[in-house]
Amino acid sequence: MEPKPRMLAILDVVTTLLFLTAVGMVFFYAPLEAIMGQVQRVFYFHVANAWVGMLGFMVAAIAGIAYLRKNDRKWDIVGLAAIEISFVFFLTAIISGSIWARGSWGTWWTWDPRLTTAAICELVYAAYFMLRQGIEDPDRRARFGAVYAILSFISVPLTFISIRIFRTIHPVIFGGAAASGSSFEMSPKMLQTFMFSLLTFSIIFIDLLWHRIRLGKLADETEALRLKTLQ
Amino acid sequence: MLMITVRKLVKRFGLKTVLRGMDFSVEPGEFVALLGPNGAGKTTFLRILSSLSRPTIGLVSIAGYSLPNQAAAVRRRLGVVSHLPLLYGDLTAEENLRFYARMYNVALAEKRISDVLEMVGLAPRRRDLVRTFSRGMQQRLAIGRAVLHDPEVMLFDEPHTGLDQDACLMLDTVLREVAVRGRTVVMTSHDLARVADLASRFDVLSRGVIAASVQRSQIEPNDLLAFYRQTLNEA
């Protein structure tokens, strides 16, 4: 079992620093938003989380295509890692979105396209995990996982568009116009905080992904050793 | 030219290796009985030969066409009988054959279907649903399905499974008259008695490779069992 590579150790430190800075920026650097108050600060992390969630999904779909073409196990590990992490990020996005909705409009949920699509993505991931769980053969598990990741990744934009059109014809009842997205002006400081959050979370994603891929490889090695001792 | 050539075949399922660099070749017209205990990899090997499964590493070629790249050409020349009949229960015997005749693009299909039904002794039951057939009859119809397109190579995966003594004898007759004549055959079995009279060569698959091979002419029928046991013990 090889020790943690130096790059990864450095990345861990960088990630932690970035995160602390981002938190600091959100609470102290960014100005207080006039209408929504403190609750608005959720916005910075909420969008970053959702963005990273989508990134994870895309990585999984690409890893899926790569696995089908190259038949190399490492792509399966990447795909699974990306979806696991994306699952958590979307969950955080949904929860922070819910908090924001509660703080701004008094409801725990708005059926706005982005939040709804995120929820659907979570269900897709749950289905993905259930699919993998029901297959014994590792090759088939990887293949089916890859196929489902690709199929679901294609359906998500279509889902988003369909909910979008749905919304424009039937506007949201709760919260009025503000519910359908960020409707406040962003001052330069806000923008900076926002972009920095995006960057931070992207780095967090890469860091976690790397760790998870390592974990997957170690699991494989362990399994190989176990099989060797059995025979 | 060899009908079947297998070189250094490796098959892995995830991290588990089932076939470890097998070498195997069959001359045209040979009948090879592939023996081995349960779990040795006989079914896996046959699935690779029948193009249902891909080799992880190694070369496989049948009738001059290589797998998996030229799989379609190989399939046309293969007839496969496994222990599952591969038949539709809700269709009649002749409807089943008609379906496969279409899938294999068999010429003069109706006549061929009638002939095949005669050959396997199921002509009187041609309009009956396969659901109502006994296991022995289903296997005979399965052989009919397999020879419908007149393949050069026949693969059998433990075809006697689940048959009683009478059904076995009937199956053997059909095998001798219909399936085997003029074709190259590989038949797996874990029961030596089943193949002792049919095969011209006996190979033993053990621990993922061919552990031993002996021609019928080189060995007394009575010694076959001893030979088989000894091979397994040594492996």
Add this chain to the structure above:
Amino acid sequence: MESLPQAEDKLGTNGSTLGVGQFIRSVTAIIWKDLAAELRSRELLSAMLVFALLVILIFNFALELDAATRSSVTAGVLWVTFAFAGTLGLNRSMAMEKDRGCLDGLLLAPVDRTAIYFGKAIGNLIFMLIVEAIVLPVYSVLYSVNLFNPGLLLVILLGSIGYVAVGTLLSSMAIQTRTRDVLLPVLLFPLIIPVLIAAVKGSTGFLQGVDVADIRPWINLLLVYDVIFIAVAFMVFDYIVEE
């Protein structure tokens, strides 16, 4: 690649087994087989039909389907019904192949894998359309709603195509897992949400006599969905059935 035709009167295979002719022949053979088997046993259709009618009946008690709300709710009720009854059909259709190892029989045939997909998918579509063709008049009669609207029928056709295109793909995966039937709705429903939304909105639009220009986006969405997923199915099916 084999592409030279051989003598027609020789016993055995003739012509190309990889060409378009054989593709179409295989697809039709599979469709005929499914229809013939179903005609005999009638298991699939009766299960789907009874289920669909029961669901409609339950909706009568679960929702207030009085005259006023009826037009806005009809499309939703119908599509929920079709979506659930559809999974029965998809499962049964694939289970028939898994039974007695017939899927291997299909895979052994010297024909392009996607022919199997198209054969099964079109078969599934036909069964779904049959069920819809019976459910629609029944609903019409029970709730005095006129459902013989060409626009509505178009939407139902397009929606069914999308549903079946993805459903056949996923059921061929689900049937190879340990959990089998149970897994299909879980896999399928998140992916067909665009179909459901577009179909319900489009159907409601036609039922309420909304201006066609407003319904256009939904029809376009259905078309795009259908085209994309049929194309993707083409590319991906091989990986689902090969080992």
